[in-house]
Amino acid sequence: MNEKQGFSVNGYIVVFIILSIAPFALINISHSPVWFFLLIADLACLIGLFMVQPNQGRVLTLFGSYAGTIKTPGLRWTIPFYIRKNMSLRLRNFESSRIKVNDAHGNPIEIATVVVWSVKDTYDASFEVDDYAMFVNIQSEAALRNMSSCYPYDQQDSQETSLRSDPEIVSEALKTQIQERLNKAGIHIHEARISHLAYAPEIASAMLQRQQASAIIAARQKIVDGAVGMVDMALTQLSQREIVELDEERKAAMVSNLLVVLCSERNTQPVVNAGSLY
Structure with a gap:
C-alpha cells in the first residue's frame, strides 16, 4: 500500500458551525432532550480539530x-x-560516526558521512519499519561500508576513481546506494557526502611517506620533461641561426651540462671559459 490523501475539511468552518449551534442547543435544552444530544454531539466534534504545521503530516488510522x-x-x-500521528516531513541531517573499513586495495581507512534526508511516503515510514530514523542511521552506515570497499583511498593511475580525488563521483555513488536501501522505508535522500576521510592510524605514517615519494617523483618527472624541451630548443635555435657548429661530442657535453643546470636542486656554479671554444 502507498500513501494516500486522508479525509479532512477546513477547521475554521467546523468551529464556526459548532459555535453557531451551541447557543441554540443551550437555550432549548430544557424544552426537548433532542437539543441535549445535539449539544453533546456538537461538543464531541471539537475532538476532531487538529493543527498541521508546514512540512508536517498527520497519519490517520481507524481501528488499526x-x-x-x-x-x-x-x-x-x-x-x-x-487516531492522528504526527510526522515531520522536513529535511534532516544524519552524521555517521567514524568507522574503520578497508578500501579497494585493502588499506585500512577511517571514513564518515553526512546524509540529508526527508520522509517521502508516510505510509512506508510508519508501517514498513519500526523506527524509520534509526533505520536511516543503520542503513547509511552499511552503505558507506560497502561503497568504501569499491574505491581506493588514492589514485594509483590517472584513470582510477578514488575516494580522495573524486569526491563528486563518490558522493553520487554513496547517495545511490543509500537510496536503494531506504526506498522500502519511504525515505528520500537529498544529499550524501563524505565528512571525514583518513588512513587508519597504524598505517598513516607509512602512507604519508608513500604520498611524499609519489609527489617527489611526479615533480622530478615534470622537471626533466621541461629540461629536455629546453635543451632541444637551445640546440635547434643554435643550429638554425648558425651561431656555432657543434660536433656530436660537443653536443653531448652541452646537453649534459644543461641538464645538470636545469635539473639540479641547488644553484649550480658555472665555469666560464675565457679562451677558445675548443
Missing part, C-alpha cells in the same frame, strides 16, 4: 487500519474516531 495522511497546513477537522 490506515486511513490516509493529511499534509495541508493549518487548522483541520476530521472524523473524531481517527
Whole structure:
C-alpha cells in the first residue's frame, strides 16, 4: 500500500458551525432532550480539530487500519474516531560516526558521512519499519561500508576513481546506494557526502611517506620533461641561426651540462671559459 490523501475539511468552518449551534442547543435544552444530544454531539466534534504545521503530516488510522495522511497546513477537522500521528516531513541531517573499513586495495581507512534526508511516503515510514530514523542511521552506515570497499583511498593511475580525488563521483555513488536501501522505508535522500576521510592510524605514517615519494617523483618527472624541451630548443635555435657548429661530442657535453643546470636542486656554479671554444 502507498500513501494516500486522508479525509479532512477546513477547521475554521467546523468551529464556526459548532459555535453557531451551541447557543441554540443551550437555550432549548430544557424544552426537548433532542437539543441535549445535539449539544453533546456538537461538543464531541471539537475532538476532531487538529493543527498541521508546514512540512508536517498527520497519519490517520481507524481501528488499526490506515486511513490516509493529511499534509495541508493549518487548522483541520476530521472524523473524531481517527487516531492522528504526527510526522515531520522536513529535511534532516544524519552524521555517521567514524568507522574503520578497508578500501579497494585493502588499506585500512577511517571514513564518515553526512546524509540529508526527508520522509517521502508516510505510509512506508510508519508501517514498513519500526523506527524509520534509526533505520536511516543503520542503513547509511552499511552503505558507506560497502561503497568504501569499491574505491581506493588514492589514485594509483590517472584513470582510477578514488575516494580522495573524486569526491563528486563518490558522493553520487554513496547517495545511490543509500537510496536503494531506504526506498522500502519511504525515505528520500537529498544529499550524501563524505565528512571525514583518513588512513587508519597504524598505517598513516607509512602512507604519508608513500604520498611524499609519489609527489617527489611526479615533480622530478615534470622537471626533466621541461629540461629536455629546453635543451632541444637551445640546440635547434643554435643550429638554425648558425651561431656555432657543434660536433656530436660537443653536443653531448652541452646537453649534459644543461641538464645538470636545469635539473639540479641547488644553484649550480658555472665555469666560464675565457679562451677558445675548443
